[in-house]
Amino acid sequence: MVVIDKAILHVLDVNDANEFFSDELLNLDLSTVEFLIKHIEKTIDSQDAKKGCFYEDSEFKRILIGYKNEEMEFVSFSKEVASSLYKLLINSDGVASADLLICDARIDEVRYLVIFKCNNHQGYVHQVTVDEAGRVNTELVNNYAILPGLSQRMDEFVFINLETLDILSKAKKYNVDGNSIYLIPELLLECTQTPSPTETIKEINKVVKKVTEAYCQDQVAAAAAVKNFISENIQSEAVIDPVAVGREVFQDNPSMQSDYSNAITEAGFAEPVAVNQEATLKKLRKHKLSTDTGIDIIIPTDYFENTDFVEFFKNDDGSMSITLKNIQNITNR
Structure with missing residues (x-):
């Protein structure tokens, strides 16, 4: 059983060098909760995910423990995570803009920090406009910020057991300073990775x-x-x-x-x-x-x-x- 206690969405627009960090939590209405729970259930058993442990000197581990010990509230903590990731992405080659979903959730009564990096995908949506004469015009609009649907999988994600600090992650490689690395586990989390x-x-x-x-x-x-x-x-x-x-x-x-x-x-x-x-x-x-x-x-x-x-x-x-x-x-x- 999955229970979402808190969730927030930040926008990492690396294409236009903009960051939009939310000051408010997501409204956990039925559709939002369904979206988050479906993706949590789909990804936590992913056979592509790798287990890991924080390095002792991990900066992410330090601020996570601070949040866990209630030294920092959720919005501020999530902004610090988003800011750290944005700085890494902006200095990487060939990176797509992304939406960052961060949740404090309980999965089978165990508390987890869940991070979904939703790389923006191209998709078409309809747009309806009404002119001054009341004439309705419908158009197809190319949208570059489409989130994964309920039947799709998240591109990259992190689950951190807040009791044990064990990590489960799926990440992509990015080109940073001429080196191809798993950016999220290696530079953001600073943790080990075992084979999936x-x-x-x-x-x-x-x-x-x-x-x-x-x-x-x-x-x-x-x-x-x-x-x-x-x-x-x-x-x-x-x-x-x-x-x-x-x-x-x-x-x-x-x-x-x-x-x-x-x-x-x-x-x-x-x-x-x-x-x-x-x-x-x-x-x-x-x-x-x-x-x-x-x-x-x-x-x-x-x-x-x-x-x-x-x-x-x-x-x-x-x-x-x-x-x-x-x-x-x-x-x-």
Whole structure:
């Protein structure tokens, strides 16, 4: 359950070098509360988000603790956050103007500071004008300050547990002084970042592919084995252990196990990562194959090891054949 206690909106117009910081809290009417709650519920379980902890000398942490201890009221605190972010954005390359939503909210009875950086998007709205003679004129107007709809996702966000100060964030890289950095966690929050669940799965697949290529092994079978192992294990515990994945996939080849373990550790993805069970299982449920002949096939992951439904053959000329079995009906889509 999500309860919004306070919320405010600041405008960071970096294109025209203007900042518009609100002196008043948002009116928490039904539509505003619905907007905020929907986006909080949609983003807090994002598999693209990274966990983090403040550095000891973080300036953001200092002012956050001051706000938490009621040494600063919410509007002043939010303005300081907005001002700090605006100064960072104005000195970055290729940055879009944005609206900054800051909320003090309770999520399942835990108090959080929630920050949504809503990068302005182009969209069209209608405009109605009435002239002196009473004639009505309707027009399409190009608007560059469109907020994400309820079905869309926030570009960048931060959740800070105000009890533990644990951080969950999703951020984009910006070019600052010639360096590409995650501006919000690295410069605004000044905190660490651990790999996200999505990044971890991508890196696992990348390393598995690299190792199987190096040993001239079946990449399709290895990729399916990765999905099967992760799917089976996260049903009992919502955690992915990248090193354990390598042990399972390459269990018959110690050399491949070793190469995988070294590569995943060197890439910084050796530590287990917590995942959202439902979201991860949904992604792993099917495996898509694209052939060089232009044919795409989507197969349930757990069918790869079941020759009653699908079987792969290596032909004498080096090509591959796929046989689909026990099909009772085919539907055109």
